Amino acid sequence: MEKKLLALIEQAKELNVSYSDIRFIRDEYERIAVKNDQVEEVAGGESEGIGIRVLVDGAWGFYATNQLDEEGLKMCLEKAYDIARNGGKISEVNVEIEEIAPQKGSYSTDCKIDPFTVSKDKKIQLLLECTKIMMKVQGVKIAKGSLISVKENRCFASTDGTYVEQNIVKCGGGIQAMAIRGDDVQMRSYPAAFDGDFSASGWEFIEDIDLVSNSQKTAQEAVALLEAEECPHDVMDLILGSSHLALQIHESLGHPAELDRVLGHEISLAGGSFLSIDKVDNFKYGSVHVNINSDPTLYGGMGSYGWDDEGVPAKRAKLVDKGMFVNYLSSRESAPIINKKSTGAMRVTTFNRPPIIRMTNVNLEPGDWTLEDLIKDTKKGIYMETTKSWSIDELRLNFQFGCQIAWLIEDGKITKMVKNPLYSGTTPEFWANCDAIVNKDRWRLWGIMNCGKGEPMQTAHVGHGCSLARFKNVQIGVKK
Amino acid sequence: MDKFVKLAKTLSKYALTNIPEGYQAQVMVTNTETETFRFAKNQVTQNASDTNIYLHITVNFEGKEGVFGTNSLSESSIKKAVEKAVESCKFSLKDEEFAGFAFPYELDLEPRNFSIAKPEQIYEKIGIIFKIAKKENVDIYGSISNEKTMLYIENTNKLQSWDCGDLNKIVIISEVETGGTGYSGRGYVNIEDLDVEPLTYESIQKARVPFIDKEIELGDHKVILESAAAATLMNVLAFSSFSAATYDENRSFMSGHLGEKPFPNSVNITDDAYHNLYRSLRIDFEGNRKSKINIVESGVLKNVVHNIRTAKKMNTETTGHALPPPQKEPFPLDVMMIEGNSSMEDMIKSVDKGIYITRFHYIGLVDEKKTTITGMTRNGTFLIENGEIVGALTDLRFTDDITRILENVVKVEDTVRNIPGFLWGANIAPGILTGKFKITGSKPRG
Numbered sequence: 010m011e012k013k014l015l016a017l018i019e020q021a022k023e024l025n026v027s028y029s030d031i032r033f034i035r036d037e038y039e040r041i042a043v044k045n046d047q048v049e050e051v052a053g054g055e056s057e058g059i060g061i062r063v064l065v066d067g068a069w070g071f072y073a074t075n076q077l078d079e080e081g082l083k084m085c086l087e088k089a090y091d092i093a094r095n096g097g098k099i100s101e102v103n104v105e106i107e108e109i110a111p112q113k114g115s116y117s118t119d120c121k122i123d124p125f126t127v128s129k130d131k132k133i134q135l136l137l138e139c140t141k142i143m144m145k146v147q148g149v150k151i152a153k154g155s156l157i158s159v160k161e162n163r164c165f166a167s168t169d170g171t172y173v174e175q176n177i178v179k180c181g182g183g184i185q186a187m188a189i190r191g192d193d194v195q196m197r198s199y200p201a202a203f204d205g206d207f208s209a210s211g212w213e214f215i216e217d218i219d220l221v222s223n224s225q226k227t228a229q230e231a232v233a234l235l236e237a238e239e240c241p242h243d244v245m246d247l248i249l250g251s252s253h254l255a256l257q258i259h260e261s262l263g264h265p266a267e268l269d270r271v272l273g274h275e276i277s278l279a280g281g282s283f284l285s286i287d288k289v290d291n292f293k294y295g296s297v298h299v300n301i302n303s304d305p306t307l308y309g310g311m312g313s314y315g316w317d318d319e320g321v322p323a324k325r326a327k328l329v330d331k332g333m334f335v336n337y338l339s340s341r342e343s344a345p346i347i348n349k350k351s352t353g354a355m356r357v358t359t360f361n362r363p364p365i366i367r368m369t370n371v372n373l374e375p376g377d378w379t380l381e382d383l384i385k386d387t388k389k390g391i392y393m394e395t396t397k398s399w400s401i402d403e404l405r406l407n408f409q410f411g412c413q414i415a416w417l418i419e420d421g422k423i424t425k426m427v428k429n430p431l432y433s434g435t436t437p438e439f440w441a442n443c444d445a446i447v448n449k450d451r452w453r454l455w456g457i458m459n460c461g462k463g464e465p466m467q468t469a470h471v472g473h474g475c476s477l478a479r480f481k482n483v484q485i486g487v488k489k
Numbered sequence: 490m491d492k493f494v495k496l497a498k499t500l501s502k503y504a505l506t507n508i509p510e511g512y513q514a515q516v517m518v519t520n521t522e523t524e525t526f527r528f529a530k531n532q533v534t535q536n537a538s539d540t541n542i543y544l545h546i547t548v549n550f551e552g553k554e555g556v557f558g559t560n561s562l563s564e565s566s567i568k569k570a571v572e573k574a575v576e577s578c579k580f581s582l583k584d585e586e587f588a589g590f591a592f593p594y595e596l597d598l599e600p601r602n603f604s605i606a607k608p609e610q611i612y613e614k615i616g617i618i619f620k621i622a623k624k625e626n627v628d629i630y631g632s633i634s635n636e637k638t639m640l641y642i643e644n645t646n647k648l649q650s651w652d653c654g655d656l657n658k659i660v661i662i663s664e665v666e667t668g669g670t671g672y673s674g675r676g677y678v679n680i681e682d683l684d685v686e687p688l689t690y691e692s693i694q695k696a697r698v699p700f701i702d703k704e705i706e707l708g709d710h711k712v713i714l715e716s717a718a719a720a721t722l723m724n725v726l727a728f729s730s731f732s733a734a735t736y737d738e739n740r741s742f743m744s745g746h747l748g749e750k751p752f753p754n755s756v757n758i759t760d761d762a763y764h765n766l767y768r769s770l771r772i773d774f775e776g777n778r779k780s781k782i783n784i785v786e787s788g789v790l791k792n793v794v795h796n797i798r799t800a801k802k803m804n805t806e807t808t809g810h811a812l813p814p815p816q817k818e819p820f821p822l823d824v825m826m827i828e829g830n831s832s833m834e835d836m837i838k839s840v841d842k843g844i845y846i847t848r849f850h851y852i853g854l855v856d857e858k859k860t861t862i863t864g865m866t867r868n869g870t871f872l873i874e875n876g877e878i879v880g881a882l883t884d885l886r887f888t889d890d891i892t893r894i895l896e897n898v899v900k901v902e903d904t905v906r907n908i909p910g911f912l913w914g915a916n917i918a919p920g921i922l923t924g925k926f927k928i929t930g931s932k933p934r935g
Contacts, residue, residue: 040815047584050575052815054558057569073539075560088538091610096526096533101618129580151738175808188737194858273529276630277660278866280850361523361539366617400853402865402884409863409886411855431855433886433930464632465525465537486887487929 011174021063022168024090028064028106030167032108032361033057033077040295042155045137045144050155051129057126058360061089066102066390068096073361099405106341107351109321110140111170113228116315117177119308124158124180125416127212128463132156134336136184142224143186146147148232152187155204156182156215157458161377171320173420177207179470181456182208184220185387186228195234195428197413199227201252204397206455207470208309230414233426240415240430246387247432250394253412255455257471262294262301262434263368263471264462265405266328267354268337270366272346278464283436284334286347291407293335298376298478303306303338305369310472312369314356319364321353328371332441340366363397364477365463370472372455376446382480390418391485393430409433409487433484442483447476490602490896493520494651496542496643496764499599503567504546508645509575509838510561515590515644517545517774517813522605525634525881528615531622536608547814548574549590552583581918588801590644591776597773603654605637606680614685618661621689628695629689635680643777650776654768658762658909659683662868663692669881671695672847672868675915676719676767676907676932690749695847695869703872705856709844711899712926713836713873716906718866719826720845720918722891723758724910728825728858731760732810733799734818741858742892743790751892752788755901759783760794760810766907766917769823772809774816779809794821822914829901829919836900836922838876845871845878845930860891863929897924 010033021029035057042050070093071416080352113261136154143152154408160178164171183205187408200206200218208214284292305323314323319341328336335356338346338354343366353365357419358399384392398411415430416423454474461468497518499627508514520542527535544567545558559570608740611633622629639653660674673691677683714722735741762769762779772778775797783791795803796811799830810819837845847869855861865887871878900918 021921046582047586048553049817050556050815051554051581052556052558053577054545054556054572056541056543056560058539058556058560060539068533069536071535071537073545074543075562076542092538094534095537095608095612099619100533102532131576133580133582189806192858194740194856221667242836273628273630274534276525276529276664277632277662291789307685336912361541362539363535365535368910396857398853398863400851400863400886403850407865407884407886408889409853411853429856454902464527464634464637465523 010164011172013082013281014164015084015172015201016105017061018166018168020086026063026065026090026168028168029062030165031059031061032318032357032360035162036359037160037196037391038150039125039158039238041132041136042153043133043140044141045151048133050390056359058191058215059085060363061085062363063089064094064104065090065091066097068093069102071106071363084320096138104342105345107306107345109169109341111430112173112316112320112322114315115174118209120399122212123174123178124212125160137161139184139220139224142221143184143228145270146225146228146232148188148235149186149228151187152228154184154220159205162413165316165318165320167320169320173316173320177209177314178211179207179209180212181205182215182220182253184227185264186231188231190235193235195231197227197231198395200225201455204458207311207458208366209311210309211414234414234428237428240427240486244482245483246390246479246481247485248383248387248390248392248477250392251451251475251477252455253394253396254475254478256399257300257410258371258397258475259368259457261399261405261408263331263371266337267438268339268343269365270342271337276309279462283406284406288333288334289347290333293331293332293438295332296443297331298446299329299332299440300374301371301445302327302374303354303369303371305353305368306367307454307472307474310370310454311470312472317353318357319355321351323353325350338366338368356469358469361467362467364474365467367469368471369464370461370474372474373446373478375449375452375476378445378447380451380477383447383455384423385416385421386419387479391430392416392418392423393432406436431486439480439483442479443478445479447478449476450485490600490653492640494641500544500562500567501643501868502826503564504544504571505643505645507568507571511550513549513645514867515547517644519543520639520824521636521834523636524605525632526611526615527632529617529630530628530884530892531667544570545814546571546574547571548578549587551605552585552587553581554584554587555581569625575765584776586798586802588797592646593648596650596778598652604759606635610680610892614680617685618689619883621686624651626695628664630664631659631924633659640770640772645775648776650772652770652772655877656767656768659685660909661688661692663696665696667700669696669698669700670868671884672717673854674909676909678768679851699870700879701882705882705885705931707727707928709925711840711922711924711926713840713843713845713920715920717848717908719921720908720910720916721849721852722894723824723826723918724916725852725854725862726860729854729860730791731821731824732819733793733905734797734798734805736793737799737803738842740856740857743793746926747790750789751899752785752895753855754787755829756785756788756895756898759825759827760821760823761825764825764915764917767915769915774813776811777807777811782808794819805868813889817837825905825915825917826919828903828905830903831900831922833902835844836902836920837873837878839900840873842874844882846875848903855888855893861888862891863888885928887927888929889927894923894926899924
């Protein structure tokens with residue numbers, strides 16, 4: 010592929026483009042899902058193709074195809090060029106991008122057991138064992154489990170003189186128990202909501218999350234929720250469990266810190282951001298306990314890579330430092346606008362999508378509390394776990410999230426389970442009220458498979474590392 | 490289309506000749522062409538186009554299923570894809586609810602032959618929008634996107650079925666110095682017929698409504714939902730309630746209630762792939778022709794949609810609403826609310842005190858069975874007093890049951906619009922006036 014891509018780069022240069030990058034991506038996936046005692050899905054797929062981006066007279070053009078013969082590649086370059094050239098006629102602003110040094114090399118996931126080498130039969134039996142345990146718990150009506158494996162081969166060349174190759178392996182999975190009585194539908198998931206938890210590593214990750222040993226507890230909690238009282242509507246202290254806190258970070262810091270949103274490029278679809286450019290180094294995002302970074306170099310991160318999709322090497326970047334907002338997730342086009350260097354966050358999900366700014370692994374650094382001490386220190390509070398619903402406004406200020414389960418905390422002790430917990434708030438106020446973060450012993454890097462953004466829609470894989478955290482005086486339930 | 494069908498038949502032949510004896514199989518070939526041109530602050534910020542041909546093979550042996558997809562289309566690659574699907578099938582368990590693949594029928598669809606818009610045609614439209622933005626001194630954001638899909642299905646029952654459709658849409662957001670924003674958007678059939686000027690001015694007009702400094706009380710309000718907001722409610726119900734699978738598993742608010750009348754006569758919801766406001770695929774992903782299904786008729790819960798699997802289980806006929814494999818649940822991709830008989834002007838005039846909502850942002854489904862959703866309003870939320878829009882409001886949070894919103898519908902607009910949505914399929918609705926809509930919060934300004 011290297012020869013083909015470099016030859017295309019030469020052809021692009023002959024067209025007098027000011028910049029071009031070309032990526033070949035081959036993806037492979039496998040999904041196995043069971044429901045109760047049935048195998049619901051044994052599916053797989055692969056796709057490959059090439060995407061070409063050119064900058065001509067200050068305007069972008071992008072075209073992609075799965076036709077990889079000489080004719081297809083030529084057509085792809087010509088179409089990308091034609092689109093850019095036509096675009097330049099109506100644009101008054103010339104796009105310029107940050108110069109970077111040519112990159113050479115390769116990057117591979119540190120994977121002990123390739124998940125594609127584990128037999129489908131073993132995967133099915135693992136999931137059926139989980140659903141069998143869950144269905145044995147009286148009151149469970151639906152038990153589900155799924156495992157997903159992904160392989161990506163990415164070759165990238167640019168007119169900077171860059172050529173890099175990346176081979177990434179990802180896998181993960183989860184289980185769910187659903188208890189239904191009349192109109193009351195209660196669900197518990199392990200280790201996280203939706204399809205579970207994911208990691209850029211091998212089958213060893215699936216063994217580590219130990220779905221079987223957690224099946225009974227998952228099912229029992231779903232049934233217990235049917236008997237639980239409704240979550241109260243009140244203002245109290247909120248402790249968020251790690252898997253849901255990952256989503257809180259994702260929605261209220263990750264997305265608003267995407268510089269393309271700030272510049273208005275997403276306003277018509279996903280929305281803008283309250284973190285306007287004047288807020289860099291000048292805005293108290295949260296309390297002094299809040300330190301958030303973007304780190305695509307982490308082992309196992311779903312947002313980890315060697316280079317982003319415009320050839321910028323992966324690097325750690327501080328986004329929030331002791332509560333102050335200090336930087337965005339950015340690209341070679343957007344970073345110079347705020348006089349900074351790209352944080353290397355331009356990513357594509359597959360060959361036929363253009364690169365856009367995405368989260369990498371966006372992480373909340375651990376504090377020094379133990380969970381036990383945090384609960385003891387809480388007079389009137391609630392501890393919520395596992396995402397159930399989420400909604401946030403287009404500037405990422407006003408949010409309302411629901412969790413699958415919660416426990417009331419009274420005078421430093423967990424007293425009872427409650428169902429249908431919801432909380433709402435305003436982003437900077439909420440994070441300013443973060444007064445305690447649990448230590449690194451409970452810090453975990455979560456993997457999310459379904460971060461939707463862009464038009465056409467791109468569903469990206471991202472990571473969020475965090476432990477648990479407490480937020481003071483939060484509106485619990487719906488304000489009346 | 491003819492060229493695609495010829496290619497798809499060849500690819501299907503590669504696949505089906507490699508199916509082992511005794512297996513049933515379905516081949517699905519899609520050819521998609523997409524174009525998405527986005528703009529922000531009166532500049533084109535992204536243009537992405539692509540073409541991709543993908544083949545899906547589903548095999549089934551005595552109820553055990555395997556699925557594999559590829560866009561490597563050589564004979565040897567397709568043979569390997571079949572082998573992978575067969576291998577998956579061997580490891581699978583017998584699915585008692587497998588109901589077979591579709592059987593041949595007379596495909597009497599009117600042939601379609603159209604091309605995706607040319608980049609210069611799209612730039613021409615964007616250029617007009619930019620000129621208006623400059624003249625009116627507003628910032629304009631948005632996109633024009635086109636997606637053409639050709640679909641071919643063939644199976645071991647000798648069914649051969651094909652169609653093509655497209656989904657073309659424009660979104661315009663205007664922003665003025667006060668921070669006011671306004672939305673307009675449409676789905677369209679032919680780019681030649683797309684008149685961007687009135688749409689641009691529609692969004693500017695909304696953005697220019699001055700903000701009014703009035704606190705909105707939390708709780709129930711009379712609310713007018715513009716087509717975009719009403720269509721979003723239909724999309725959520727399509728997901729949560731209108732499929733035979735959610736019905737059968739008691740996850741739908743309709744479960745066990747067909748024939749009942751929870752809504753007023755003016756609430757009519759249908760699934761109609763043949764509506765003239767857009768060009769949907771007229772076959773489903775099992776190759777069956779889509780039927781027009783009345784889901785809610787004069788407020789009465791009438792039908793849910795089926796694929797072959799749910800139809801067999803519930804002893805009825807498929808309605809042609811299968812999704813691509815390996816999805817097992819049917820889905821109404823062409824859900825729309827039918828127009829009523831009130832003009833928007835009359836609807837506004839009839840409201841003594843209420844709120845006008847243009848569209849929603851980030852709807853979260855809080856309770857699937859109860860159809861409880863939460864979300865924010867966006868790009869044009871206005872206060873109505875004494876039958877007039879008197880000012881713009883900051884975005885509001887709401888949390889309510891869609892069924893409750895529909896139970897309290899007072900008027901339905903006499904015009905339906907095709908609105909750009911997130912899903913592939915219809916997003917068509919009129920405006921509605923409901924007597925009860927629960928506001929549960931607001932976004933701070935600035």
